[in-house]
Amino acid sequence: MSREQLVEMTRSLVAHGAADTMEYADEVVRIPASAYTDDALFDLEKRQIFRRLPLMVAPSCELPEPGDYKAMDICGVPLLLTRLKDGSVGAFLNMCKHRGNPLAEGTGNATRLMCGYHGWTYKNDGTLIGVADPKDFGAIDKAAHCLTRFPVYESAGLIWATLDPKSELDIADYLCGYDGLLDAFGFENWHLFSQRTLAGPNWKTAYDGYLDFYHLPILHKDTFGADFYNRANYFAFGPHQRLSTPSKFAIKVSGDDDQQMDLEAMSDDELPYEVLVQGVWTIFPHISIASFYGGGLRGAMISQLFPGNRVGESYTTQYYVMAEKPEDEDSIKAAHEQFDFLEIVVRDEDYKTGKRQHEALQSGLLDEVLFGRNERGGQVFHQWVEKLTNASNAELKDIFAREMAQAAE
CATH class of the missing domain: 3.90.380 (Naphthalene 1,2-dioxygenase Alpha Subunit; Chain A, domain 1)
Incomplete structure (x- = not known):
């Protein structure tokens, strides 16, 4: 400054x-x-x-603690913000990679987020860690089905995200x-x-x-x-x-x-x-x-x-x-x-x-x-x-x- x-x-x-x-x-x-x-x-x-x-999507004080999250819809794009364990912020497409169901609503605190449709589970850093009934579902590479990440930036006590995962x-x-x-x-x-x-x-x-x-x-x-x-x-x-x-x-x-x-x-x-x-x-x-x-x-x-x-x-x-x-x-x-x-x-x-x-x-x-x-x-x-x-x-x-x-x- x-x-x-x-x-x-x-x-x-x-x-x-x-x-x-x-x-x-x-x-x-x-x-x-x-x-x-x-x-x-x-x-x-x-x-x-x-x-x-880039859009200013939240003041930092809206997600003050590790595990805090916020879900919002912007012009038809479901956005999920999370405060990670290391204090950084993650920005993700709020859609399960199984059928696209949103993982979260409103605000809360959770280190893991489970889809309410079929029970797929993600860490709050977007990592897919659990597929319900994996033997019945079939083989899947969990690393290839993590949540879609958006560019995110935190500065001056404000959080920005770009709702285009391919943005340069x-x-x-x-x-x-x-x-x-x-x-x-x-x-x-x-x-x-x-x-x-x-x-x-x-x-x-x-x-x-x-x-x-x-x-x-x-x-x-x-x-x-x-x-x-x-x-x-x-x-x-x-x-x-x-x-x-x-x-x-x-x-x-x-x-x-x-x-x-x-x-x-x-x-x-x-x-x-x-x-x-x-x-x-x-x-x-x-x-x-x-x-x-x-x-x-x-x-x-x-x-x-x-x-x-x-x-x-x-x-x-x-x-x-x-x-x-x-x-x-x-x-x-x-x-x-x-x-x-x-x-x-x-x-x-x-x-x-x-x-x-x-x-x-x-x-x-x-x-x-x-x-x-x-x-x-x-x-x-x-x-x-x-x-x-x-x-x-x-x-x-x-x-x-x-x-x-x-x-x-």
Whole structure:
């Protein structure tokens, strides 16, 4: 993790805040409205993006102990994550090699997983160790029938997997060094406090909101307040982006008292990590990370977005993770209140609006939507969606090799 990079970004935000300016995109960008409503494009995006690119599938604290596992379905692919004895993570196709029945559901802890259909048994590293009634079944090479492995990568307290077992795209290259900055959160030592899943609109409609501060004092006037900031500067690392409001001030949370810090008056060494990671961090194509405080305890909401079965549907799992596990009744209550508040903001404001927006776009009477010069995050996101949807596998590998090389310069 480069503290110097984080300080450099913070100083840029402070300078813009002091000057009452922000960074603008070169021009207003127009996106075809059909990009949100076309069924064929939606299916192509699921294949080319969600079933081909690395996805952040879990925070590390969701599988903290050896033997922990998690089963999930992503765009029709059954995925099984396991925490192995040596502390590493395995990612597998959640299908028994006998007839394809899923081995696990939900979450749990087991060093062995038995298929509930015929009793074939696997170690949690994917090794087939038992075939029921082997004399009756017939000769089989168990080593040739282990679970199908997916590429997996764990860094900065987050777990990525690629849902293509033949993928040659290096996950570290895909992240363009971004995980080194995310490491500043310290998620590998955090606690998973709570989680839930919400239904949302088209996945791009939903994701647009995470990249947009422009709407905050309007849509969220009754929750965040009408005087909430609506400007954001953007920092890009390949397709991944951090957005944060340009300001020379930050709030220091200490117990029940909030204190305003003048960042312009502080030295680089005095800037706390909470300030260096403020704002919203997005991991393409489907993750948003934002810091919050429940009862004075540092936390973050990690929003994990996936397309649904139809073009106008998505679902988002919200993970509320905390730097310290709340122990007393008041702290636990305050953390729940913070998480419940965020549910209202996303479900009743962002996603409710997104669903209405999508229904209107499906009329076909609006040809295009606009992203202003002050909405560069959305512009960059849609440019990367189009670029990666249309890229071949060979081009995909080259794209991120170049991005990684540029990040290393």
